[in-house]
Amino acid sequence: MAIAHCKRCGKIYNRVRRDICSACIVEEDRAFAAVRLYLHDHRDTTMEELVERTGTDESLIVSLIREGRLILRDNPNLTYACARCGRPTQVGRFCARCTQEMASAGRRKTEV
Ligand SMILES: [Zn+2]
Ligand SMILES: [Zn+2]
Incomplete structure (x- = not known):
C-alpha cells in the first residue's frame, strides 16, 4: 500500500x-x-x-x-474554459477546435 x-x-x-x-x-x-x-x-x-x-x-x-x-x-x-485557448467548451480538457488543431499539428507533443 x-x-x-x-x-x-x-x-x-x-x-x-x-x-x-x-x-x-x-x-x-x-x-x-x-x-x-x-x-x-x-x-x-x-x-x-x-x-x-x-x-x-x-x-x-x-x-x-x-x-x-x-x-x-x-x-x-x-460550459467551462478550454485549457488551451480559453473558449467555452463542454467536454475534455480542450475545445473541439484545439483538439483538431493539435491533432493536425502532429503527434510530436504528447499531452500529459
Ligand atoms: Zn482528502
Ligand atoms: Zn481551445
Whole structure:
C-alpha cells in the first residue's frame, strides 16, 4: 500500500486507486450526485448557477466533466474554459477546435 497526500484535502492516506482520500471520495460522490440531479432538473443552467445552487467548486465540476463522469449532452449553457485557448467548451480538457488543431499539428507533443 502506498502512502500519499490527498490531492484534495492534503491529508496523508493509503493510496488505493484514486488520488484523493476516502473522506474526499465520499464528499465528491455526494457533490457529483447533487450536480447531476441539478443538471437533470435544470437543463438550461450555467456554470455560475450550478456552482451557486449545489455549493460545489467549479474546479470539481470541471474535473468530473474532464474525467468523463459527467456528460453534458442536455445542458447547452453549461460550459467551462478550454485549457488551451480559453473558449467555452463542454467536454475534455480542450475545445473541439484545439483538439483538431493539435491533432493536425502532429503527434510530436504528447499531452500529459
Ligand atoms: Zn482528502
Ligand atoms: Zn481551445
